[in-house]
Amino acid sequence: MAPKDEIDGMSFEQRHGKERVRVGRVWRSREDGRHFFVEWNVSISLLSDCIPAYVRADNSDIVATDTMKNTVRYLLDYCFILDVYVKAKECSEKVSVEEFAILLAKHFTSLYPQVTTAIIKIVEKPWERISISGQPHNHGFKLGSERHTTQVILNKNGNLQLTSGVDGLALLKTTQSGFEGFIRDLNTILPETRERMLATEVSASWRYQFESLQSISRGPLGFTEKYLDVKKVLVDTFFGPPKQGVYSPSVQATLYDMAKAVLARFPDVSSIQLKMPNIHFLPVNLSSKTNPVIVKFEDDVYLPTDEPHGSIEASLSRIRSKM
Ligand SMILES: O=c1[nH]c(=O)c2[nH]c(=O)[nH]c2[nH]1
Numbered sequence: 001m002a003p004k005d006e007i008d009g010m011s012f013e014q015r016h017g018k019e020r021v022r023v024g025r026v027w028r029s030r031e032d033g034r035h036f037f038v039e040w041n042v043s044i045s046l047l048s049d050c051i052p053a054y055v056r057a058d059n060s061d062i063v064a065t066d067t068m069k070n071t072v073r074y075l076l077d078y079c080f081i082l083d084v085y086v087k088a089k090e091c092s093e094k095v096s097v098e099e100f101a102i103l104l105a106k107h108f109t110s111l112y113p114q115v116t117t118a119i120i121k122i123v124e125k126p127w128e129r130i131s132i133s134g135q136p137h138n139h140g141f142k143l144g145s146e147r148h149t150t151q152v153i154l155n156k157n158g159n160l161q162l163t164s165g166v167d168g169l170a171l172l173k174t175t176q177s178g179f180e181g182f183i184r185d186l187n188t189i190l191p192e193t194r195e196r197m198l199a200t201e202v203s204a205s206w207r208y209q210f211e212s213l214q215s216i217s218r219g220p221l222g223f224t225e226k227y228l229d230v231k232k233v234l235v236d237t238f239f240g241p242p243k244q245g246v247y248s249p250s251v252q253a254t255l256y257d258m259a260k261a262v263l264a265r266f267p268d269v270s271s272i273q274l275k276m277p278n279i280h281f282l283p284v285n286l287s288s289k290t291n292p293v294i295v296k297f298e299d300d301v302y303l304p305t306d307e308p309h310g311s312i313e314a315s316l317s318r319i320r321s322k323m
Pocket residue numbers: 179190249250251252278310
């Protein structure tokens with residue numbers, strides 16, 4: 001990713017940045033007094049022309065990460081120094097995590113002549129508006145589960161790679177899952193089955209087809225809506241219709257159906273990567289010498305296990321027309 005430089009007859013790559021810069025932001029609606037809140041964990045990585053710092057002890061081209069670190073603390077009071085916060089303050093209207101990442105990347109690549117590319121990653125903490133007696137609260141939030149993520153890679157010349165994603169989306173179904181017909185050898189003890197639990201924690205990231213800043217023409221929260229829509233397609237495809245569900249012959253087949261459904265539904269998504277660990281729920285059969293059947297497994301009592309778990313991941317991309 002980083003450009004390679006040749007130094008002393010050797011190839012050299014470098015980048016520097018700041019990880020885990022945390023920021024919270026409240027937007028207050030004047031109309032109905034409702035507050036909107038986001039908490040973001042921002043990582044910045046800059047590709048920049050600062051080889052002299054490595055080879056000649058000349059730091060004159062360095063955007064210092066220590067400045068950023070000190071500024072994070074300072075900024076609890078003053079919101080105008082660290083780039084992350086300057087931009088957060090400038091966002092008088094609520095923005096999506098994708099737009100904010102683009103804003104930051106634009107800032108770094110346009111302000112510093114040395115910076116050729118900015119890579120911004122943001123993870124949004126899942127604060128959700130709370131409801132009291134069925135009524136959405138104006139300023140109360142509780143922590144949910146899955147996290148909205150984004151990564152923006154922006155080049156000085158405007159070339160853009162934009163991905164959105166979801167992490168920690170835990171899904172489980174108690175039937176309509178099996179695993180049969182796999183290779184059997186000396187080490188195979190797993191029985192074939194058409195009846196098992198299926199549980200996973202989906203990590204997905206999908207890339208938008210936009211390849212430059214100019215090609216993005218969305219409303220202020222378009223990416224948040226798209227995130228919710230993609231998540232819904234993933235979840236709906238995993239479970240199938242509410243009454244009968246849909247049979248899963250393997251995690252692999254379900255993963256592929258989910259990826260295909262996203263590409264079929266969203267023309268502006270050019271690829272999707274899915275990681276779906278197979279989180280096992282083992283059948284419980286208990287016996288002893290004196291009592292051969294204490295608990296007989298009848299698709300009811302399971303032992304949940306995190307370790308080890310199956311690891312299944314794949315990505316699906318549109319093949320670009322060569323025309
Ligand atoms: O859906 C599954 N895919 C596998 O590759 C696998 N391997 C395994 O032991 N159980 C399962 N289940």
